[in-house]
Amino acid sequence: MPRIPILGDTAEIAEKGLGGLEHNFLTARIEDLVNWSRARSLMPATFGLACCAIEMMATGGSHYDIARxxxxxxxxxPRQADVMIVSGRVSQKMAPVLRQIYDQMMEPKWVISMGVCASSGGMFNNYAIVQGVDQIVPVDVYAPGCPPGPETLLHAIVTLHKMIESDELVKRRDANGGGAGVTVEQRDGQTATQIVLSR
Amino acid sequence: MSIAMLSALSSPLAVDPLFVGGVGLEEVIIVIVKVLIAFVLLLVAVMLMIWFERKLHADMTNRMGPTIAGPFGLLQTLADGIKLFFKEDLIPKKGDRFVFQLAPYLTLIPAFLIFAVVPLGGDFDNNDGTISVFGNTTNFQLADPPIGVLFVLAMSSMAVYGIMLAGWSSGSKYPLFGSVRASAQMVSYEAALGLSLVAVLLKSGSLSTHDIVAGQADGWNWNLWITGFIPFIVFMIASTAELNRPPFDLVEAEQEIVGGFHTEYSSIRFALFFLGEFMNVVTMSAVMVTLFFGGPDGPIPFLASVGWLWGMFWFMLKVVGFCFVFVWFRATLPRLRYDQLMDLGWKLLIPLSLGWLIALAVLDVGRDNGWNTAVVGIGCFAGLMVMGALLTAAVSAGQRKRLAGEGFD
Amino acid sequence: MSEESDTAVADTPVADGPVADSEAPAAAEAGSQPETAYGVAVTDSRGQMVLHPDRETYVETITALRDDGFVSVMDLCGVDNLNRVTRDLPVGVGAERFEVVVSLIAHEPPRRIRVRVQIPENDPTVASLFDVFPGTENLERETWDMFGVTFDGHPDPSRILMPPDWQGHPLRKDFAVGSVPVQFKGAAAPR
Amino acid sequence: MTLLDTPSDSAASAASAKRVFLRDETSAVLRVDESNIPLAETVDIDPMSTAPMIVNMGPVHPSTHGVLRLVLEMQGEQVLRSKPVIGYLHTGMEKTGEQLSFLQGTTNVTRMDYASPLFNELVFSLATEKLLNIEVPPRAQWIRTMMCELNRISSHMLFQATNGMDVGAVSMMLYGNRLREETLRILEKVTGLRMNHNYIRPGGVAVDLPDGWREDIGGLLDMLPPLLDEFDQLLTGQPIFRERLQGVGAINTEECLALGVTGPILRGTGYAWDLRRDMPYLKYDELDFDVIVGSYGDCFDRYAVRLAEARESIRIVRQCIEKMPTGDYRLQDKKVTPPPRARIDESMEALIHHFKIFTEGFKVPEGEVYVSIESPRGELGCYVVSDGGSHPHRMHIRAPSFVNLQTMPHMMQDALVADVVAIISSVDPVLGEVDR
Structure with missing residues (x-):
């Protein structure tokens, strides 16, 4: 018996009826729809730091067109952004600010570490630079290069799209207690702020 | 709600021929269908408008625009909407909880309501613009209150509250800036908007949108020509400012005050603002088409064979034309500064539309009384010139004083 | 070394510059005793005139230079000479650990001059140039931030590049260069 | 009537140099401790209060060109005093520079001003060469001149992009970037990288110009002028754009000189000072070009100066193509430059030499030197102290943006928020260079 790509093995269908279908085709999981939309509507936060920010701008330019x-x-x-592209070296002075921006972003949120300086400190292994932004925020995709060309950044973005569509990230965040309902501990003894959820 | 109650409610407003012979079940169904059509039409139009803007702007800058969400990226807006719907929401603790939640609806609902009084189609060339459905005659618009234009003005003023309250209730500084800017900007441009509208009302002699469209039935009767362009230009500029579209998008100027009033908004509430902004673009385009461009009237006379779609086709075409202009503005024009915006509104648009209105009125009175049109016209022109000169002198005197450091208080 | 390859050859004032003409003719004449210009010792470094005032005459020297047509301070930076004994200093100028180096420029005719002040380690203080050239404000702040040299009379003596609560002065030679542990202290504000 | 005639000269002429010397509250500089000002707006707003409000702009704000942070004291929308707070991109490059040899140093400095990396390499190489007392071959000098001018074009295009964006002309971002991209294509072909090239090195340049460079660069130069004319159509004559920039952020020559400001800001005030002409380096004395000056020192003048300078750079590059000599692209001095690639395969000595020069570097005679060039932002200086070893004892970059940043509070006094944005972008700071 031939195999129909969308439905599955026709022999099994003939035997088991609708139970032989590989998957439903009248109904689908809403999760797929949500992942589909999340992957296609990633709004980046305007967060440029150094050289890589210029390449990030170039990625938005006519030649590479991130709008696709x-x-x-x-x-x-940051409230409306989904992905933070850490583009460039993060200094010790910038680190709290970066974390604050990340905290201000709403779940679900992703981080792309763009360039070697953000990923590992790069060539600046000295007193001023945080040796890898993953010490501050959880990074999902690392884009290598100094600076990564627009093609590299686009590849990182497409990689992130695939991760979002394959649902990996949401599961990971559930596992480590991320997501809505967390509280943010305050520095110097201030009270913890409960994040108000409306729904 | 019983049908008798509905009838009792609607009888004072029964301008629509649908209700002439009393209200039965059929009429109610027709109204419900009309509501649905208007609602769905507007939502789809907004979805396409957002896609249209992104694609068109991309085209103007040698790019492709959205491509991966659906064919030609057509579903991009849908993806944005679904994503925002499923995003975490936040209400700032320092903000006013109730107002913060209310504000997005205050911007969205007026945009819907304005669309309700816009005639979408119908044959105004051969009959009075009504169409027949199941033997009932009705207007091709959701509602035709006798105060249609006033309703449009009232609703567009309501939208100010949404933006103002959104900024105020966020409890943060940049939104506050946006809110202060919004209230000043929109209130001042409301005046110019209203004054340019009065010219149309003067010519149409009615506040009903249906009557205004009916009065422009032939292509040469469009209010655009009859009122002499100026009210249209003023209306166009004022409505751009009213919509917070570039070059008047100071309220949400990203480079200056981050996100303006919606800085603290996320998730579905931000989506509502987003939707509301573009819905306002569509409805304002529709209002402009109604008021100045003859509504569903097209250059080629009504073709009975195509039915009511013919008028709707022209209507849509004109609306898309205006949407194009709005995107074009965005792609080319830099943003005005706050004081320049105020100058433009108060010192140019309001005097201009006021003067033009007076001139139109004088010409009308002159025609009624049989005065010599040439003499009246030249008199009006001279009067306008004198007024303009006086105003310029006053403005420059004020400017000199300000530069010299002398206050007015 | 040929002439067109180098900036300083064109603007070296030592031979016939107006500096030499106006105030310090001694600078032009080579001699065995230490040369002086503007009343302070002077050396030549790769064709560039360098003045070596001490801390007391530092501001006076800069002021004199300004009155002589040096319109702008182009650069002000510190140098840490820990463990470096031999230096091209004129006789009579004692080598100290820190140096503050000021580069000035004159536009008509185009010429440059450099001023080096020795700052001792036990009292790293020097007068601020703010009242002569306000453009040194950021540069002096940077020098304090990086070297710990205090500028008396500076309107805003605070750190400029490092975080305000940073300990130490990174460009000192005894400050470790290598990677330091992340001094991340968490988010400072509620969401 | 009112949209078109704003006085653009009144504010500029009234100012005097005295305001930059003020040190108390009367100064335009808000000299407060920025650590007391919270980044997030946690302060309660009293709507009835008329006291000045402290507003934090940045360090992540769309128009602050990266990570500049501005603390603004505001009365309504009007800025009373302000203070730029920097250091959010401090990379410790001067410290790293002391760890790298002179040959490796260009890798480090090229990451400072990432909008015009070749200038950083050039100034460091010139300083090293001056310490070494060597002269690079003429072809290397011409190549350096040409590449730097191409880089100047790309840098000014980036300015046009961000400046247009900041005043609200969003398409300018893309038009500017498109031109920059065309220029970068040439730079990539020659140097192998789009940015951070490490192309100009002590002793010459890294590689010779590739085949077909004349056609490539000639094609670029033919393509650019009509596109620059499009900028004129889109912005220069645009009434709203002029309204936004004319008379905004005015500063005069005396203030610029007192603050040590250089580059387009100084030239915008009508003062013709350009190191390329007045203290020529490389081959600028053999080139025919004009120094562009403005007249009012406002944002519009700075915009116009940069646009015209891009056109001048096109002229310069054309002359460079004509005059490009044949010969070595780097110094044939065993002490400084590595042996040719082909010889490494043949000769063991060459291999050892190559290895040693890149691991140990070369010894540089003791001394100190300050070299400066005209970068797209002003005087870019490099002060190098050598203690006779292969690493600099001290390497300091005089960054033009760092000094130019001091003009901001003075320009911003009594300006509106919208003007603040225009002023930041007209100063055109590159924060990588400011913070180093």
Whole structure:
């Protein structure tokens, strides 16, 4: 018996009826729809640091056109952003700010570490630079290069798309207690702030 | 709600021929269908408008725009919407909880309501613009209150509250800036908007949108020509400012005040603002088409064979034309500064539309009384010139004083 | 060394510059005793005139230079000479651990001059140039931040590049260069 | 009527140099401790209060060109005093520079001003060469001149992009980037990298120009002028754009000189000072070009100066193509430059030499030197102290953006928020260079 790509093995269908179908085709999981939309509508936070930020701008330019992925909507407000592209070296002075921006972003959120300086400190192994932004925020995709060309960044973005669509990230965040409902511990003895959820 | 109650409610407003012979079940169903059509049409139009803007702007800058969400990226807006719907929401602790939640709806709902009074189609060339459905005659618009234009103005003023309250209730500084800017900007441009509208009302003699469209039935009767362009230009600029579209998007100027009033908004509430902004673009385009461009009236006369779709086709075409202009503005024009915006509104648009209105009125009175049109016209022109000169002198005197460091208080 | 390859050859004031003409003719004449210009010792470094005032005459020297047509301070930076004994200093100028180096420029005719002040380690203090050239404000702040040299009379003596609560002065030679543990202290504000 | 006639000269002429010397509250500089000002707006806003409000702009703000942070004291939308807070991108490059040999140093400095990396390499190489007392061959000098001018074009294009973006012309971002991309294509072909080239090295340049460079660069130069004319159409004559920039952020020559400001900001005030002409280095004395000056020192003048300088650079590059001599692209001095690649395969000595020069570096005679060039942002200086070893004892970069940043509070006094954005972008700071 031939095999129909969308339905599955026709012999099994003939034997078991609808139970022989490989998957439902009248209904689908809403999770797939959500992942589909998340992957196609990643809004990056406007977060440029150093050389890599210039290449990030170039990625938004006419030659590379990040808008193809629906990502030209750089959001200035971290509340509305989905992905933070850490583009460049993170200094000790910038680290708290970067973490604050990350905390201000709403779940689900992702981080791309762009360039070697963000990923590992790069050539600046000295007093001023944080040796890898993953010491501060959880990084999902690392883009290598100094600076990574726009093609590399696009590849990182497509990689992130695939990860989002394959649902890996949401599971990971569930596992480590991420997601909505967390509290942020305050420095110097201030009270912890409960994040108000409306739904 | 019983049908008798509905009838009792609607009888004072029964301008629509649908309700002339009393209200039965059929009429109610027709109204519900009309509501659904208007609602769905507007939502789809907004979805396509957002896609259209992104694609068109991409085209103007040698790019491709969204491509991966659906064919030609058509589903990009859908993806954005679903994603935002499933995103975490936040209400700032320092903000006013109730107002913060209310504000997005205050911007969205007026945009819907404005669309309700816009005639979408119908044959105004051969009859009075009504169509027949199941033997009932009705207007091709959701509602036709006798105060249609006032309703449009009232609703567009309501939208100010949404933006103002959103900024105020966020409890943060940049949104506050945006909110202060919004209230000043939108209130001042409301005046110019209203004054340019009065010119249309003067010519149409009615506040009903249906009557205004009916009065422009032939291509040469469009209010655009009859009122002499100026009210349209003022209306166009004022409505751009009213919509917070570039070059008047100071309220949400990303480079200056981050996100403006919606800085603290995320998730579905931000989506509502997003939707509301583009919905306003569509409805304002529709209002402009209604008021100045003859609504569903097209250059080629009504073709009975195509039915009501013919008028709708022209209507849509004109709306898309205006949407194009709005995107074009965004792609080319830098943003105005706050004081320049105020100058433009108060010192140019309002005097101009006021003066033009007076001139139109004088010409009308002159025609009614049989005065010599040439003499009246030249008199009006001279009067406008004198007014303009006086205003310029006043403005420059004020500027000199300000530069010299003398206050006015 | 040929002439067109180098900036300083064109603007070296030592031979016939107006500096030599106006105030310090001694600078032009080579001699065995230490040369002076503007009343302070002077050396030549790769064709560039370098003044070596002491801390007391430092501001006076800069002021004199300004009155002589040096319109701008281009650069001000510190140097840490820990463990470096031999240096090209004129006779009579004692080598100290820190140096503050000021580069000035004159536009008509185009010429440059450099001023080096020795700052002792036990009292790293020097007068601020803010009242002569306000453009040194950021540069002096940077020098304090990086070397710990205090500038008396500076309007805003605070760290400029490092975080305000940073310990130490990174460009000192006894400050470790290598990677330091992340001094990350967590988010400072609620979401 | 009012949209078109704003006085653009009144504010500029009234200012005097005295305001930059003020040190108390009357100064435009808000001299407060920035650590007391919270980054997040946790302060309660009293809507009835009329006291000045402290607003934090940055360090992550869309228009602060990276990580500049501005503390603004504001009355309504008007800025009373302000203070740029920097250091958020401090990389410790001067410290790292002491750890790297002179040959490796260009790798380090090229990452400072990432909008114009070749200038950083050039100034460090010139300083090293001056310490070594060597002269690079003419072809190397011409190549350096040409590449730097191409880099200047790309840097000014980046300015046009961000400046347009900051005043709200969003398409300029893409138009500017498109031109920059075309320039970068040439730079990539010659140096192998789009940015951070490490192309200009002590002793010459890394590699010779590739085949077909004349056609490539000539094609670029033919393509650029009409596209620059499009900028004129889109912005220069645009009434809203002029309104936004004319008379905004005015500063005069005396203030610029007192603050040590150089580059387009100084030239925008009408003062013709350009190191390329006044203290020529490389081959600029053999080139025919004009120094562009403005007249009012406002944002519009700075915009116009940069646009015109890009055109001048096109002129310079054309002359460079014509005059490019044949010969060595780097010094044939065993002490400084590695042996040719072909010889490494043949000769063991060459291999050892190559290895030693890249691991140990070369010894540089003791001394100290300050060399400066005209970068797209002003005087880019390099102060190098050598103690006779192969590593610099002290390497200091005089970054033009760092000094130019001091003009901001003075320009911003009494300006509106929208002007602040225009002023930041007209100063055109590159934070990598500011913080180093």
């Amino acid at each position: 992925f629906g990502m030209e909507t750089f959001r200035a407000s």
